[in-house]
Amino acid sequence: MYILGYFLQALAGVIHVLLMTAMFVVIARAVLSWVSPDPYNPIVRLINQFSEPLLFPVRKRVPYIGGIDLSPLIVLLAIMFLDNFLVATLQRMAFQMIQGG
Template identity: 30%
Template sequence: MNAIFDLLYAVLELYKLVLIVTIIMGWLFVFGVINRYNKVVDTIWNVCTSLTEPVLRPIRNILPNMGGLDLSPIVVFLGILFLQSFIAKDLRPALT
């Protein structure tokens, strides 16, 4: 049972990493540091957005419009931290 919790915890860690990469790449696009015409950059961007957009889009629909500020990644990041804390402190001791 611990292996399942460890795997779930690791998947959540990887998702946090993909979320951070997506946020940083979005900033780099806006400031013109990298461009999407590079095939490697475009491939990384497409993979990251295809993994994060299904989670971020419903949250964007719920949150009020803040102009150019997107708070949905912060909400997802806090949700992941909550899930990891719940798994580590509450769920694992209760089921082992």
Template identity: 40%
Template sequence: MYALLWLFDTVVQLFIYVLIASAVLSWLVAFNVVNVRNPIVSQIGEVLYRLTEPVLRPIRSILPNLGGIDLSPIVLVLLLLFVSRLLHEVIPPQTVVYGG
């Protein structure tokens, strides 16, 4: 069971990195630092969008419209960390007994 908890934590951590990368890329595109006509930038943006948008869309529909500020990635990161901590409290760490 502890191995599944470790796997869940690892997947959550990787998804948080993807969320951060998506937010940073959106800022770079918004401030014209990178050009979306570049095929590599376009492909990276498309992959990040397809990975994050299905999870962020329901959060965006709940949050109020704040103009140009999108708080949905922050809310999602907080929710993921909360669920991870909650699972750590529910599943106690195993004690390992060596040899006998």
């Protein structure tokens, strides 16, 4: 049973890294929206390509409020929730399996 525990522990670590990467990409996209960067810059294009699949589903459901796009905030809250709930739950399950085995 401890093998499954180590697998869950590794899975939790990978999910955590992916969620933190997504968080940094969304934050970078929000910061870039405050300035007018060159849209042909490769870094700007990369950030836009990675963040758009996260932001678009929220953007089409949540209207602009006073000209402010709240989709980055909502996505960041969802990422934080998943990190605090899903990753912590997987780590706790892994710990219990490792200790029990």
